[in-house]
Amino acid sequence: MSQSKPGNPTSANAAASRSLRQIVGRINLQQYVVYFGFLAIFLFFAITLGDNGFLSIRNLSNIVLQTAPATILAIGLVFVLSAGEIDLSFGSIVAVSALAAAVVMNEYGMVAGIAAGMGAGLLAGAINGTVVAFVRLPSFLVTLATMGLFAGIARSMTNLRSIPVLDGDFAGFFGSGSFLGIPSLIWWTVLAVAVGHFIYRETRFGAHVLATGDNPQAASVSGIKVARIRLYVLMLSGGLAGLAGLLYAGRLQAAKYTLGESDLMTVIAAVIVGGTLLHGGRGTIIGALIGSLMMGMLNNGLILMGLSVSDQMIVRGLIILAAVAVSLREKAR
Amino acid sequence: MSNTKPVLSLKDIQKHFGAVTAIENFSLDIHPGEIVALVGDNGAGKSTLIKIISGVYAPSSGTITIEDETVSMASAEIARSHGIEVVYQDLALADQQSVYMNMFLGREITNKIGMLDRKTMISETQKLVDELDVRIPSPHATIRDLSGGQRQGVAIARATRWAKKVILLDEPTAALGVAETAKVEEIVESLKRRNIGVLIISHSLDQVFRLADRVCVLRRGQQIGIRETAKTDKNEIIGMITGLQQSDAA
Ligand SMILES: Nc1ncnc2c1ncn2[C@@H]1O[C@H](COP(=O)(O)OP(=O)(O)O)[C@@H](O)[C@H]1O
């Protein structure tokens, strides 16, 4: 690689230009689509809504706070998609976890409530994962079924009632509180992104997830336990849905079966636009974060523009369609 | 060749799939630094034999010996731990990952705190592709962006990286052009210098005669015979493959 001898300018130049070419070759434009999209949408709203408070610190920080659960769900989905699977049930798991946490917390206190919420998420993910990994049913169908199953459980858990979360410490820790002057929802987002990125990029587990999604047969003959990887990514997605449920419950100081209901499209769009392949083998956690912030910004801007709810849905759908088309076209290059 | 001890020894291997007899009484010794070719028509049992040696299938009967130790290749992992590597017919590479991650697929190097040690993996990959003269743009290159010959080069380089004793190649040049085939043959040839035993399945008798020290013929699961390439010719081998010549044993 660096066989160029010092003092030999020609070979040093050659080596330099070669390594520059290598670096340029390594940059994957598709992974950057989301940054341009983010900037474009930001500039558009900054110009058109600058006078309507879009640029106020309060509004911008609100966007970040409101996207915290979606960002955390997106991290789970990056792992799942990268392993060549999909999870459609995380929105329903959010509701089950939030309700489990609220009910148990009101009875047995904060710690038990957190354990119940996280436990419910992990259990739901383990159910998905076990059926997908060991019964070998396609995750699309399995999680389509459990999406309905878990949503039904959430509805029947409290007979459609909303459960207030009375514990003030919990609300502070997962919702409205702050630490060192920074809102706890931002801490959770940063923590989840940092840990998720680390595991995804820097550990053998992350490498095995990518290999499993890329070529399961190759992964398998290379000694990677692909069934276990499939189980783990779906459990991870369930566990993160549990955490997202706690964040919703903390912020709203209540749990209801509708929590997480509208996250499915937003989160999938955030992850795909962020640069993760739908069919596995390649993805990015940071891209998913930016994608999620972009979706949050879009929601916020459309509301500030005064669009009706149905118009918001139409515009958001169209923009997601365009964004996904652009990033997928770029990938197919 | 027979003056050294065999590195891999197969004795009376049989394999049945239900009522189908895929391999019927197969015996073969492979010596360090020797290239043995396995030839035969489609369905003769060549791939099955490679899968038995690499631990994918258990033989119905017979023994596998590695350097005097009788082993049971109960799984691909066990075969690997005995220093046996396979280059599969359908490339076992992860297309969207880099060359160096493929080189270490399933056996990634980590540092003390469990982080991937990319630097070491990259430099080892570079060293190996340089040694074997596999011409790839860089260890960072994505497999998908490489030519068929480069990919096969990476697959063989990976096997070389991990094989201590034996490399099994299942039709490594079947999908390659002329120049790429020559390159892969050169790499296979260079494995001799590493004292690795090579078993290569090939449909090209020209290739067999260029590369192999000995050639072993299978026909419908039967071992027809083994010849030294220096002491036989294509006509004899074709006769053995097609059945114009009867089995040595018969
Ligand atoms: N998993 C299997 N189950 C049943 N029969 C098999 C299996 N694998 C191979 N066979 C049979 O064993 C015979 C040898 O196949 P194979 O080893 O693939 O031949 P080759 O590689 O020489 O073309 C064929 O008759 C094939 O149908």
Ligand SMILES: [Mg+2]
């Ligand atoms: Mg075959």
